[in-house]
Amino acid sequence: MSDNLLQALREAVGEAGLITDAERMQSYLSDWRGAYRGQAAAVLRPASTEEVAAVVRLCAQAGVALVPQGGNTGLCGGSIPDDSGAQIVLSLTRMKRIRAVDVGNETITVEAGVILQQLQEAAAEVGRLFPLSLGAEGSCTVGGNLATNAGGTAVLRYGNMRDLALGLEVVLPDGRIWDGLRGLRKDNTGYDLKHLFIGSEGTLGIITAAVLKLFPAVRSLTTAWVALPSPQAAVELIGQMRGLCGDRLTGFELMSRQSVEFVLRHVAGVSDPFADTHPWYVLIELSDAQPNAPLNELLEEGLGAAFEQGVALDAVVAASDAQVRALWALREGISEAQNHEGPSLKHDISVPVSRIPDFIARTDQTLQQMFPGVRIVAYGHVGDGNLHYNVSKPVGADDAVFKAQAEAIMRVIYDQTLHYAGSISAEHGLGQSKRLAAQHYKAPLELELMARVKQALDPAGLMNPGKLL
Numbered sequence: 301m302s303d304n305l306l307q308a309l310r311e312a313v314g315e316a317g318l319i320t321d322a323e324r325m326q327s328y329l330s331d332w333r334g335a336y337r338g339q340a341a342a343v344l345r346p347a348s349t350e351e352v353a354a355v356v357r358l359c360a361q362a363g364v365a366l367v368p369q370g371g372n373t374g375l376c377g378g379s380i381p382d383d384s385g386a387q388i389v390l391s392l393t394r395m396k397r398i399r400a401v402d403v404g405n406e407t408i409t410v411e412a413g414v415i416l417q418q419l420q421e422a423a424a425e426v427g428r429l430f431p432l433s434l435g436a437e438g439s440c441t442v443g444g445n446l447a448t449n450a451g452g453t454a455v456l457r458y459g460n461m462r463d464l465a466l467g468l469e470v471v472l473p474d475g476r477i478w479d480g481l482r483g484l485r486k487d488n489t490g491y492d493l494k495h496l497f498i499g500s501e502g503t504l505g506i507i508t509a510a511v512l513k514l515f516p517a518v519r520s521l522t523t524a525w526v527a528l529p530s531p532q533a534a535v536e537l538i539g540q541m542r543g544l545c546g547d548r549l550t551g552f553e554l555m556s557r558q559s560v561e562f563v564l565r566h567v568a569g570v571s572d573p574f575a576d577t578h579p580w581y582v583l584i585e586l587s588d589a590q591p592n593a594p595l596n597e598l599l600e601e602g603l604g605a606a607f608e609q610g611v612a613l614d615a616v617v618a619a620s621d622a623q624v625r626a627l628w629a630l631r632e633g634i635s636e637a638q639n640h641e642g643p644s645l646k647h648d649i650s651v652p653v654s655r656i657p658d659f660i661a662r663t664d665q666t667l668q669q670m671f672p673g674v675r676i677v678a679y680g681h682v683g684d685g686n687l688h689y690n691v692s693k694p695v696g697a698d699d700a701v702f703k704a705q706a707e708a709i710m711r712v713i714y715d716q717t718l719h720y721a722g723s724i725s726a727e728h729g730l731g732q733s734k735r736l737a738a739q740h741y742k743a744p745l746e747l748e749l750m751a752r753v754k755q756a757l758d759p760a761g762l763m764n765p766g767k768l769l
């Protein structure tokens with residue numbers, strides 16, 4: 301980076317917004333798992349939309365590429381620069397204002413650097429719910445949630461981030477500011493441009509603010525941990541619970557015994573709710589805006605039928621807030637726990653819900669035949685058809701040998717995904733890790749249209765190059 305550009309950027313963001321010191325840059329240069337590491341010419345931390353626009357304009361003039369970054373919790377390397385040292389990391393974490401709350405319109409307008417948990421708390425302060433919920437909510441940002449179209453554990457009822465956004469403010473690759481901060485539920489005046497930026501992983505522009513939907517606060521809640529004989533039982537149980545509870549079924553998470561064992565081994569303060577081990581579990585959450593809603597009765601009815609049919613083997617219902625948190629800790633701890641078991645390969649796939657049991661059976665069988673001993677950590681948002689079909693190395697295996705098998709393991713999993721008409725990325729995005737795989741598994745016409753959109757918005761290719769496309 302030239303001295304002139306550096307000086308101009310310093311003037312644009314001030315001393316507080318510029319990091320060039322190698323040590324201070326470190327945390328921006330590797331991801332949460334430590335799976336990706338890059339280099340950067342600088343890290344910029346603008347504090348306003350105007351500062352972001354000034355930075356983007358200066359970088360566009362100088363031909364320098366930008367890598368947007370929020371909480372850096374992404375799981376596919378999207379927020380990490382390449383190793384050339386020529387790119388600039390643009391961190392949005394200083395843009396953390398709640399700009400407006402419009403209770404009458406059931407909306408909240410926030411800047412991109414607001415942490416998801418703070419957004420949830422701001423909604424709660426006005427007696428409302430912001431429903432996006434995921435394990436990284438204490439550090440991921442609204443900008444990252446939008447850029448990856450994040451999902452999480454409440455998609456079943458409320459949809460993913462795309463469904464929760466009404467308007468966006470975006471700094472375009474040429475530095476112009478698009479003010480699309482409209483809080484409208486209906487607007488049929490042509491292409492819905494916000495949806496281009498949601499899920500674009502920073503490749504089309506920098507999201508600086510958003511208008512998001514609010515929902516009634518939860519006033520009744522019931523959480524249960526249920527042991528099951530098989531994934532097929534989970535599909536049957538979710539169908540029955542949905543029929544019985546409708547929209548009151550707000551969470552339905554599937555976990556294999558292997559996933560739970562990792563959590564029991566590595567996460568402090570958790571314990572197995574059952575004395576016996578079981579092959580599969582689901583965490584069921586029912587909730588309602590009405591106080592004293594008959595959720596326990598509904599759960600009892602649903603589980604009673606499930607026991608009779610052999611669909612459920614055992615169940616515990618949380619009797620206190622602490623028990624609710626303990627059950628969720630067993631689920632939310634899986635990502636962290638798996639990090640302690642050596643290198644792991646993440647495959648964040650989706651297939652039609654009804655095909656999940658066949659997908660698991662066929663893929664497990666093929667992998668165990670081809671790579672004996674690999675530990676399959678399958679869990680996820682089964683009601684969305686979204687499985688985190690992660691693979692950890694066999695006990696005692698050499699890291700390098702396992703990593704050399706990564707490509708072949710991925711192919712088995714993605715071939716099965718394709719066989720069941722699924723997607724190779726249900727929620728984490730393509731980033732660096734699935735960019736090349738997408739070239740193989742997505743339809744050529746879809747790839748062509750995506751490349752044309754990129755060309756139209758970012759012809760110089762300076763927005764997060766090397767990611768997604």
Ligand code: FAD
Nearest residue numbers: 370371372373374378435441443444445447451452502507
């Ligand atoms: P980052 O990691 O900083 O960035 C992610 C991508 O968005 C990058 O490509 C980056 O360039 C781009 N980006 C970031 N900010 C902007 C911006 N303002 N404008 C344009 N582009 C931008 N994800 C799920 O969907 N569901 C889950 O259940 C889930 N669980 C998780 C659990 C754990 C423990 C962890 C560590 C991660 C989990 N994730 C999950 C993945 C991740 O947390 C989410 O994708 C999150 O939305 C990323 O937000 P972030 O602010 O950390 O983004």
Ligand code: MLT
Nearest residue numbers: 375435632635646680688
């Ligand atoms: C989760 O749902 O816990 C994450 O999206 C999955 C992961 O870390 O692979």
Ligand code: ZN
Nearest residue numbers: 452680688727
């Ligand atoms: Zn997930």
